[in-house]
Amino acid sequence: MTDAAAGTPASPPPSPWERERSARASAAPARAPLSRERVVEAAFVVLDRQGLDGLSMRQVAAELGVAVSALYAHVNSKDDLLELMYARLFDGFRVPDPDPERWQELVRDYARFGRQRLLAHRDMARISMAHAPFTAELLPHVEALLALFRTAGLPDRIAAEAGDLISTYIDGFVLEEGVWQDRAGRHDGDGASPDRPEGHQMVDDMQSYFASLPAEDFPHLRALAGLMVTESADERFDVGLEIILRGLASYLPDRAGRAHPDAD
Structure with a gap:
């Protein structure tokens, strides 16, 4: 039988074994090489x-x-x-160039970004706390962070501790966040991972408990209970970071050129 329009023999349908061979080939795509x-x-x-x-x-x-x-x-x-x-964690991350007029702002950005990098993966804070960034690939990050503190004018003794202080704060805060998330999820029974356990029954229970303490024995717990358990994690992180930055700033020489008495 011929194709009247083309004047050529019509193509036969694929044979059963050809159909089977095609099906087998498509069912087993090539696996990407391991790397x-x-x-x-x-x-x-x-x-x-x-x-x-x-x-x-x-x-x-x-x-x-x-x-x-x-x-x-x-x-x-x-x-x-x-x-x-x-x-x-450090892929695509670059510590900004030092600027003595904006050093606190630059450290805030560094710390906030560092926290978000850790929060991107479960238990990453635990891994971070067990590893020091002193490999050949990561030493430039350490060098750049120290440059922020030394260029700002912090005494060398303080600048040498500041980088580790900031990193430890970030790791510890995120580690605590993970604990809160796990506890809140177990408490609520829904596997939730809240930013902070505000709005959950656990927070109400904590506030009620602090409010029930004898005022003569626990006046400060009663007075601060609301602030201790209802702020968001972002707010708590920024407050803690601000305490550290103001403490570091206290070591800067004053305008008369006098250094902090404990700088050395």
């Missing part, structure tokens, strides 16, 4: 789902659909993997 980047990405997926205590090389391998042994071509150990995850 260090894919291993780290899979580790973050496991971390967000199961937390740091549930993160293992076996779980990461299962997430990727490979044997555990395949991971060791790209990472040396779980500790090596955690270090790579920690270093990933």
Whole structure:
């Protein structure tokens, strides 16, 4: 039989074995090659789902659909993997150039961004607290942060401690946030992850408890109960950061050129 319009034989339909072969080929797409980047990405997926205590090389391998042994071509150990995850926090991040007139504003931006980076993944604050940023890749970040303090005029002894002080505050605050989120979720039974447990029954219970304390024994707890448990995490973080920055600023030489007596 011919195609009257084209004057050529009509194409036959595909044979049964050709249809089967095509179906099998489409059912098994090529798998992307394993790489260090894919291993780290899979580790973050496991971390967000199961937390740091549930993160293992076996779980990461299962997430990727490979044997555990395949991971060791790209990472040396779980500790090596955690270090790579920690270093990933700094991808695309740059400490701003120092400006002695705006140093506090620059440190505020640095701290707020650092907190958001930690909050992006479950238990990341725990990983951060266990790793110092003194690798070849991360030393430039440390150098740039110290430059903010020294250029502002802080004495060297204070500048040397300031970077670690800020980083410890960020890590500790985010770690506490994670604890609050877990407790609030268990208390409410809905797995919620609130910014701060305000609006939850747990907060009402805490406020009621503080209000019920004997005034003669706990006057300050009673007076501050509302402020201690109802501010948002963002507000609490900024207040704590402001306390640190004002403390650091107290070490700046005054206009007469006199240094803080405890600077050395």
